[in-house]
Amino acid sequence: MLKYPxxxxxxxxxxxxxxxxxxxxxERYALYIYTKMSQEHTTLFSNHLIDVKEKIQICKGCGNICSDEYCSICKDQTRNHKQVLVVETIKDLYTIENVNEYKGIYHVLNGAISISKGVGVSDLNIDSLLDLVKKENLxxxxxxxxxxxxxxxxARYIKELxxxxxxxxxxxxxGLPVGGEMSYADEMTLLKAMEGRREY
Ligand SMILES: [Zn+2]
Incomplete structure (x- = not known):
């Protein structure tokens, strides 16, 4: 088999x-970079990859990504810090935040419990949520x-905890079919889901 350099x-x-x-x-991406991308863009691209790892950190408050110790949401004192919305991923946080309706703060779990994927409670940011509940009068x-x-x-595990x-x-x-992921929801669906939240 012929190999590339x-x-x-x-x-x-x-x-x-x-x-x-x-x-x-x-294969297509790699060849594209060599044949079509300018030297300048290629340098920028590689710098961006490094920056993402070096300049971004996890917010100490909620698990969001940010450039400082705390993210802009946690630092915002006009938001309701007594209301915490728990999401699986950073992407979910962005999806909800961009609907521009929610005014509380967040807690990012960094995944969900999954037996098939071998993800357990200790792999998720659940302890920090418990700490928050103990410390703050939420x-x-x-x-x-x-x-x-x-x-x-x-959700069930956290509820019991x-x-x-x-x-x-x-x-x-x-308002999504079972198996649906939040990131695919449109704004209206998300708004309805938030408004229609129930005691759990
Ligand atoms: Zn934060």
Whole structure:
């Protein structure tokens, strides 16, 4: 089998590590970079990759990504810090935040409990949520994990963990089919899901 020169082969391998990128797409990207991308853009591209790892940190408050110790949402004193919306991923946080309706703060779990994927409670930011509940006098925790089996198991686990604390626990009304992920929801669906949240 004819192999590409090593730098191209290495780049192909790098691209195949990305989700949804197969060998053929990776091959196309790598060749594109060599043949079509200017030196300037290529340098920028590689700098951006490094910057993402070096300049971004996890917010100490909520688990969002930011450039400082705390993210802009946690730092915003006009928001309701007694209302915490629990999401699986940073992407979910951005999806909800960009609807521009929610005025509380967030807590990012960084995934969901999954037996098949080997993700357990200790792999998620659940302890820090418990700490928050113990420390702050919270009014409401809104569980906005996905309407998947993993999302439901995770919501149930958190509910049981926090049931003896004086905090209202609600679950957003997923107007989504089971198995649907929040990131695919449109604004209207999300708004309805937030408005229709129920005691859980
Ligand atoms: Zn934050």
């Amino acid at each position: 090593k730098p191209i082969e290495d780049l192909i391998e790098d691209f195949t590590r990305l989700p949804s990128v197969g060998k053929k797409t990776a 009014e409401e925790i809104i569980l906005a994990t996905n309407a998947t089996l993993e999302g439901e198991i995770t 926090l049931q003896n604390y004086p905090v209202r626990i609600t679950r957003i009304a997923h």
